[in-house]
Amino acid sequence: MAPTVSKAPEGAASDTLSERAALRLEQDIIAGDLAPGTRLGIVDLVQRYEIGATPMREGLSRLISRGLIVGIGQRGFRVADVSREDLADITRMRTVIEVEAVRLAIENGDDAWEADILGTLHQMRRHIERTGDEFREGAPDFDRLHKGFHTALLATCGSRRLLTAHSELYDQAYRYRRVMMRGFDSGARFVAAHQILADRVLARDVGAAQAMLTSHLHSTLDYVYPPGRGG
Structure with a gap:
């Protein structure tokens, strides 16, 4: 047969x-x-x-x-076109989703979660040290490490839908971040901004972590479309 x-x-x-x-x-x-x-x-x-x-x-x-x-x-x-209105909407949605996700992640996170945050931050730092100040969005290795860090912050939120929404909105903001990244002339300054964010989350102070994350997410909007300037 x-x-x-x-x-x-x-x-x-x-x-x-x-x-x-x-x-x-x-x-x-x-x-x-x-x-x-x-x-x-x-x-x-x-x-x-x-x-x-x-x-x-x-x-x-x-x-x-x-x-x-x-x-x-x-x-x-x-x-799709790019505009201040579009980036503001992406930022608004990211803030709503990630502020809640980071609260849940802090509530649920264990030692492995903390280690993953530190590990992804370390990998991103080492990549920037190797490439000097030439790191930019668009380089596959850097893109993977940067997104990996932001995902690690939220990984233990316990909601697949929150993580999916985070991933999709992160990618939608990518075109705008490429503009912002041109303004970073110091890899050390870039790492320091992410170190502060990681420190707030790892301290498990929900209010401080949410405030820092909100500021971090709005930094792209404020850089690409400075307040008071039309665009």
Whole structure:
């Protein structure tokens, strides 16, 4: 009797392709290779990424839900614009979510959580020491370490949805952080800002940690769009 050959669920290949399309598009958008406002034609994207039209459309739809792409009626899609209003909204949502998440993380966190925060901060510090003051958003290693630190602060909040929302909003703010990072001429100053944030959280003073986190999240908005300046 011939052995039974298991088959991948119907649609699995299409899902994989649409995920790949979404990932490739997301990388090019947040890296600035696809500028804000760029029209995204299906034919051009199929040629650019060598992915079929159907999974490409599905990938585009996924990025609409993440706020990186907007639909333009029957005319297709374009990369979402950047604006002070958009960053203010992202910052508002991040503050609501992360202030609650850090409260829960402090409440639930154990020694392993504390060690993970210190470990991710140490890895980021060592990376910056090796690269000098050339560290920037856009370098894959730095991006991973920076996001890893911020995720570690919230990791024990006990809510998958809070962590998912944090991750998506962190990525939506990426294009704005790239602008802010150009203003950092000192890796030591960058690390010091994150050390202070870690210290407040590890001290388990919820009010102080929430206040410092709020200030930290608003720093991108205040830098990219200084108060009193239109934008």
